[in-house]
Amino acid sequence: MIVDLLKPEFDELIEAKDWVALKDILNDVPAVDVAKLLEELEAEVAIVIFRLLKKQKAADVFTFLSSGKGMELLDMFTAQQLSDVMSNLEPDERVSLMEELPGNLTQRVMNSMEVEDRKQVQKLLGYPEESVGRLMTPRYVKVRRDWTIQKGMNNIRKFGQSAETVNVIYVVDRDEHLIDDLRLNQLILADPEAPISSLMDESFEALSAFDDQEDAVKMLSKYDRVAMPVVDSDGILVGIVTVDDIIDVAEEETTEDMQLMAGMDVLDDYYSQTTIFEMIKKRIGWLAFLFVGQLFTTTAMGAYESVIANAVFLSLFIPMIISTGGNSGTQAATLIIRALSTDDIDMNEWLKVLGRELLSGLMLGLIMAVIGFFVIIGWGYMTSDTLTQELILSAVVVGLSLIGVVLWGNLSGSMLPFALSKMGLDPAVTSAPFVSTLSDVTGIIIYFSIAIALLEGIVL
Amino acid sequence: MIVDLLKPEFDELIEAKDWVALKDILNDVPAVDVAKLLEELEAEVAIVIFRLLKKQKAADVFTFLSSGKGMELLDMFTAQQLSDVMSNLEPDERVSLMEELPGNLTQRVMNSMEVEDRKQVQKLLGYPEESVGRLMTPRYVKVRRDWTIQKGMNNIRKFGQSAETVNVIYVVDRDEHLIDDLRLNQLILADPEAPISSLMDESFEALSAFDDQEDAVKMLSKYDRVAMPVVDSDGILVGIVTVDDIIDVAEEETTEDMQLMAGMDVLDDYYSQTTIFEMIKKRIGWLAFLFVGQLFTTTAMGAYESVIANAVFLSLFIPMIISTGGNSGTQAATLIIRALSTDDIDMNEWLKVLGRELLSGLMLGLIMAVIGFFVIIGWGYMTSDTLTQELILSAVVVGLSLIGVVLWGNLSGSMLPFALSKMGLDPAVTSAPFVSTLSDVTGIIIYFSIAIALLEGIVL
Numbered sequence: 003m004i005v006d007l008l009k010p011e012f013d014e015l016i017e018a019k020d021w022v023a024l025k026d027i028l029n030d031v032p033a034v035d036v037a038k039l040l041e042e043l044e045a046e047v048a049i050v051i052f053r054l055l056k057k058q059k060a061a062d063v064f065t066f067l068s069s070g071k072g073m074e075l076l077d078m079f080t081a082q083q084l085s086d087v088m089s090n091l092e093p094d095e096r097v098s099l100m101e102e103l104p105g106n107l108t109q110r111v112m113n114s115m116e117v118e119d120r121k122q123v124q125k126l127l128g129y130p131e132e133s134v135g136r137l138m139t140p141r142y143v144k145v146r147r148d149w150t151i152q153k154g155m156n157n158i159r160k161f162g163q164s165a166e167t168v169n170v171i172y173v174v175d176r177d178e179h180l181i182d183d184l185r186l187n188q189l190i191l192a193d194p195e196a197p198i199s200s201l202m203d204e205s206f207e208a209l210s211a212f213d214d215q216e217d218a219v220k221m222l223s224k225y226d227r228v229a230m231p232v233v234d235s236d237g238i239l240v241g242i243v244t245v246d247d248i249i250d251v252a253e254e255e256t257t258e259d260m261q262l263m264a265g266m267d268v269l270d271d272y273y274s275q276t277t278i279f280e281m282i283k284k285r286i287g288w289l290a291f292l293f294v295g296q297l298f299t300t301t302a303m304g305a306y307e308s309v310i311a312n313a314v315f316l317s318l319f320i321p322m323i324i325s326t327g328g329n330s331g332t333q334a335a336t337l338i339i340r341a342l343s344t345d346d347i348d349m350n351e352w353l354k355v356l357g358r359e360l361l362s363g364l365m366l367g368l369i370m371a372v373i374g375f376f377v378i379i380g381w382g383y384m385t386s387d388t389l390t391q392e393l394i395l396s397a398v399v400v401g402l403s404l405i406g407v408v409l410w411g412n413l414s415g416s417m418l419p420f421a422l423s424k425m426g427l428d429p430a431v432t433s434a435p436f437v438s439t440l441s442d443v444t445g446i447i448i449y450f451s452i453a454i455a456l457l458e459g460i461v462l
Numbered sequence: 463m464i465v466d467l468l469k470p471e472f473d474e475l476i477e478a479k480d481w482v483a484l485k486d487i488l489n490d491v492p493a494v495d496v497a498k499l500l501e502e503l504e505a506e507v508a509i510v511i512f513r514l515l516k517k518q519k520a521a522d523v524f525t526f527l528s529s530g531k532g533m534e535l536l537d538m539f540t541a542q543q544l545s546d547v548m549s550n551l552e553p554d555e556r557v558s559l560m561e562e563l564p565g566n567l568t569q570r571v572m573n574s575m576e577v578e579d580r581k582q583v584q585k586l587l588g589y590p591e592e593s594v595g596r597l598m599t600p601r602y603v604k605v606r607r608d609w610t611i612q613k614g615m616n617n618i619r620k621f622g623q624s625a626e627t628v629n630v631i632y633v634v635d636r637d638e639h640l641i642d643d644l645r646l647n648q649l650i651l652a653d654p655e656a657p658i659s660s661l662m663d664e665s666f667e668a669l670s671a672f673d674d675q676e677d678a679v680k681m682l683s684k685y686d687r688v689a690m691p692v693v694d695s696d697g698i699l700v701g702i703v704t705v706d707d708i709i710d711v712a713e714e715e716t717t718e719d720m721q722l723m724a725g726m727d728v729l730d731d732y733y734s735q736t737t738i739f740e741m742i743k744k745r746i747g748w749l750a751f752l753f754v755g756q757l758f759t760t761t762a763m764g765a766y767e768s769v770i771a772n773a774v775f776l777s778l779f780i781p782m783i784i785s786t787g788g789n790s791g792t793q794a795a796t797l798i799i800r801a802l803s804t805d806d807i808d809m810n811e812w813l814k815v816l817g818r819e820l821l822s823g824l825m826l827g828l829i830m831a832v833i834g835f836f837v838i839i840g841w842g843y844m845t846s847d848t849l850t851q852e853l854i855l856s857a858v859v860v861g862l863s864l865i866g867v868v869l870w871g872n873l874s875g876s877m878l879p880f881a882l883s884k885m886g887l888d889p890a891v892t893s894a895p896f897v898s899t900l901s902d903v904t905g906i907i908i909y910f911s912i913a914i915a916l917l918e919g920i921v922l
Contacts, residue, residue: 030665034684159651168647169629169688186646187628191619205490223709224494228629228688245705249683249712256716257800263720264796264894265789273801278822285793286826289868290833292789296782297841303778304845311774318763320777321784321902322756329725329752329895333745336724340717341733362738366746373750381757385764408749434724434894435789442781 012039016047025054033059037066045074053083061090068275069102076103076111084114092166093119094139094247097126134218135211137251138232138241141166144174145198147181152194158186167244170229173198180231180239182206208233211240218243219252220345259343262428263336265292265435292435298443299324306450313461315392316453319378319400324445326374327407328438330366334359334415335432342419342429352420356413363412367405375401395460399453406448411441472499476507485514493519497526505534513543521550528735529562536563536571544574552626553579554599554707557586594678595671597711598692598701601626604634605658607641612654618646627704630689633658640691640699642666668693671700678703679712680805719803722888723796725752725895752895758903759784766910773921775852776913779838779860784905786834787867788898790826794819794875795892802879802889812880816873823872827865835861855921859913866908871901 008031015024028036028051036055040048040063052075055063064072064087079087088096088111096115100123103111115123122140129135143165145154154171162168171189173182182202192201208231209218222230222245232241258268267284269276276284303310303320310317338355341347347355375397382393415437419429454462468491475484488496488511496515500508500523512520512535524532524547539547548556548571556575560583563571575583582600589595603625605614614631622628631649633642642662652661668691669678682690682705692701718728727744729736736744763770763780770777798815801807807815835857842853875897879889914922 030663032665032667032685155650158647162647162651168650186650187618187622190615190628190646190650191622203490205492207492223706223713225492228705245688245709246683249705249709252709252712253683253804257804260720260723260796260800263723264793266793266796269797272804272806273797274806278818278825281822282825282829285790285822286829289786289789289793289826289830293782293786293830293834294837296785297837299781299785300778300841301845303781307774307778310770310777314767314771314774317770317777317780318760318767320780321759321763321906322753324781325756325759325895325899325902326749326753328898329749330745332894333724333726333749336720336726337729337733340720344713344717344732346732346734358738362741362745365738365742366749369742369746370749370753374753377754377757381760385761434792434898435785438788438894438898439785442785446781 008035009039016043016051021050021054024051028054029056029059033062034066036063040075041068041071045071045078049075049078057086058090061087065091065095069271070275072099073103081114084111085116088115089119092139092141093122093126094137096123097136100127101131129211132215133211134209134213134215134232134243135241137215137218137247138211138243139166140241142170142172142229142231142239142242143168144172144239145184147173147175147197147199147202149198150194151189151192151196151198151201154189154198155194158189166242167229170227170231170242172231172239172242173202174239178238180206180208180233180237183231206231209243210235215251216255219248219255222248223252255343259339259428259430262430263339263433265289265433288433288435292439295439296442299439299446302443302446302450306446309450309454309462313392313453313457315396316399316450319396320446320449323400323403323407323449324442325438326370326404327411327441327445328434329411330363330408331411331415331437331441332434334363334412335419335434335437338416338419339429339432342423349420349423352417355416355420359412359416360409363409364405366412367408370404370408371401374404392461395457399449399456402452402456403445403449406452407441407445410444410448411437414440414444468495469499476503476511481510481514484511488514489516489519493522494526496523500535501528501531505531505538509535509538517546518550521547525551525555529731530735532559533563541574544571545576548575549579552599552601553582553586554597556583557596560587561591589671592675593671594669594673594675594692594703595701597675597678597707598671598703599626600701602630602632602689602691602699602702603628604632604699605644607633607635607657607659607662609658610654611649611652611656611658611661614649614658615654618649626702627689630687630691630702632691632699632702633662634699638698640666640668640693640697643691666691669703670695675711676715679708679715682708683712715803719799719888719890722890723799723893725749725893748893748895752899755899756902759899759906762903762906762910766906769910769914769922773852773913773917775856776859776910779856780906780909783860783863783867783909784902785898786830786864787871787901787905788894789871790823790868791871791875791897791901792894794823794872795879795894795897798876798879799889799892802883809880809883812877815876815880819872819876820869823869824865826872827868830864830868831861834864852921855917859909859916862912862916863905863909866912867901867905870904870908871897874900874904 040051052060126136143158143161145157158168169186171184171186172180173184175181182204183206184201188201207221207225209221211232211234229242229244231239232243234240261268265288267287269284378397378400383389418432422431423429500511515523586596603618603621605617618628629646631644631646632640633644635641642664643666644661648661667681667685669681671692671694689702689704691699692703694700721728725748727747729744838857838860843849878892882891883889
């Protein structure tokens with residue numbers, strides 16, 4: 003990484019207050035690396051360094067700062083700096099900044115914006131959170147079907163500077179309805195005198211401004227595009243979504259899924275940017291909820307208290323039985339959640355999945371039963387050097403129980419994501435801890451039912 | 463989705479054998495949707511439909527087919543069709559196809575390729591699997607610093623048709639060393655008579671052909687690019703990696719991470735494309751390994767067999783104690799694995815993380831202790847209507863144990879990813895089942911140690 007190489011030289015120049023040399027270096031370093039350098043400096047020093055950057059570069063660097071550092075600097079900006087940074091941000095970046103701002107800063111920042119920009123921000127903020135409308139930028143280049151390609155290219159030269167991408171050009175009619183999309187290289191490679199319409203195939207894919215951002219990720223990945231047009235409910239072109247914004251959305255969605263799947267609430271920021279108190283708040287809810295859920299397991303075990311009292315050795319195998327059920331459930335839940343979220347399987351395929359997981363759960367359970375039986379026998383023989391009746395009976399009970407718990411874990415783990423999704427919840431709520439807790443109580447019931455059936459009259 | 467809308471019409475046309483109308487429709491439908499339609503047809507019908515597509519479109523459709531369907535069609539192609547499809551695939555797509563082919567097909571396909579293409583494939587296959595070299599395409603446009611921009615644009619017009627992207631243009635010296643990258647709009651917006659060098663800033667980021675594909679994902683997302691150049695160890699430009707390939711790699715990497723984190727081996731294909739036997743093979747290993755690991759828990763419990771015999775009620779709380787430890791560990795492990803894989807934290811920050819997780823684990827444990835105490839008291843009172851001495855003692859033991867198990871779960875869950883990574887393993891191997899199994903044995907020891915210390919002389 004450039005940033006690690008430059009760090010010492012950079013520190014030296016700050017020490018020496020050699021701003022001229024710093025300015026030279028900084029404008030050659032990518033914005034993301036400058037942000038990383040600023041991140042480690044005191045706000046008072048960082049703001050001086052920030053002033054050395056060109057306006058556009060300063061805005062770029064700003065978008066790469068962590069929100070904590072960003073707020074700190076924002077608060078220290080002069081009115082002019084504020085206006086420079088805000089007017090050089092992309093509209094979608096401006097919106098996501100506005101969302102994070104504390105109340106007192108919002109007003110100051112809004113005032114620093116030009117009227118046009120302020121209108122744009124207010125409009126974008128009108129779309130629901132996590133919607134494509136919040137992600138899109140109105141900075142695209144459009145052309146009309148009756149123009150010549152030459153005229154189209156002139157338009158690109160004129161508006162291209164302020165567009166977020168010129169790789170895709172949009173064709174609209176008189177009422178601004180989107181009618182086609184063209185790639186820049188199509189225009190470059192064609193005869194300049196031909197009309198735009200000669201390049202058109204009238205086939206295009208567009209997103210709705212009200213679609214979920216997740217849909218944008220899927221569409222861009224499915225159609226291999228660098229940008230996708232966004233239309234309102236009347237088919238009017240209102241913006242574009244570019245692939246670089248999408249990569250970030252996809253990464254965030256994945257992180258959210260993983261946190262849900264770990265049995266906790268979704269963090270509002272990166273791990274490194276989350277305070278310990280915030281972290282505890284996000285984790286304690288599920289921990290406590292699942293603990294209370296375990297009362298069912300405790301109650302179930304309470305029903306078998308006399309069985310345990312008569313055959314204490316049975317209790318030794320409880321953790322291995324219930325954990326194996328939980329493991330099988332965790333595997334199944336993760337497979338299904340991921341397959342659903344990558345559109346590998348559809349919601350209406352649940353019956354097919356049920357059939358598959360019934361079969362594979364049964365087979366996994368049978369294999370585990372055989373393994374379990376011999377492992378228990380082997381372990382017992384190694385630890386006590388004899389094969390007691392207790393040991394052999396335990397091995398049989400454990401083996402038979404494993405068929406039940408693995409099968410049940412598999413079924414509940416694979417069906418829960420469908421059920422939660424049907425209820426309008428994120429299927430990723432089927433966390434490993436949640437599935438395990440559910441399998442624990444069933445595991446206890448399966449295990450003791452089999453034990454009683456088999457051992458009644460022998461040791462019970 | 464277009465595909466669902468067209469399906470009935472499409473089926474009708476096939477039924478009527480109206481190939482002319484089909485051909486018209488098919489060439490307007492995006493390749494990904496044509497692939498989806500073909501996927502559901504018998505191979506004999508699919509191959510007829512396939513013949514209706516234009517050469518380039520046919521190749522595009524082919525890349526979107528599942529590997530099973532792809533092989534099926536490949537096997538039925540005539541030599542001419544084979545050669546058409548192969549020569550219209552991107553080099554990176556050709557390589558990934560070659561890798562999947564069974565031996566008998568490989569030879570046939572290799573023979574169908576033109577000499578140049580065959581050389582390229584063999585060269586790309588020389589890079590390690592999962593390396594950037596396997597992902598890159600040699601189809602880019604390059605220019606020289608002393609050319610005029612006009613000459614550069616002519617070169618783009620000439621080679622642009624066969625390039626995978628013309629959005630970024632690469633500047634190389636006489637020895638093919640990469641010296642800069644330019645965006646196409648820079649060229650378009652500049653004076654045609656100016657030299658290429660007037661646009662250059664001599665600052666560019668490049669990947670090495672031997673880098674891991676994960677690095678490519680990180681770089682493209684970090685620098686917000688649509689394409690990244692790839693150089694060999696001498697700095698010679700050997701290819702480019704484009705963002706659309708990267709989205710697929712990122713998605714695959716995430717799926718792999720999630721499967722590891724669920725305690726199973728990584729699937730070779732999508733869930734829907736994996737046979738039940740394959741699935742069982744990928745899952746049984748970890749299930750059995752973790753089951754055997756649970757022998758430690760069983761052995762630990764065996765050491766406390768006489769304690770359980772004297773105070774059976776203690777055994778009722780075992781599942782809730784060990785599961786809470788596992789849940790805390792799962793949360794911590796997931797947070798750290800994700801933070802490491804998104805570069806939010808570095809490997810060398812492990813000590814900082816340890817400090818954080820020590821503190822948050824302790825606080826979570828204390829809160830859980832209070833909750834646990836009252837939950838047990840409440841539950842006991844509800845189920846038996848009196849507060850027995852046993853119940854109060856249990857509540858105290860459970861409460862105190864929770865501090866220990868939550869803290870331990872948190873520490874092991876957060877440190878294991880670092881440890882595994884240090885050992886050269888994927889940190890995602892710290893699966894929820896793995897962490898839970900580790901916490902189970904510790905949970906048992908903590909719980910019974912506290913029980914003995916507190917209850918000795920009272921009920922033991």
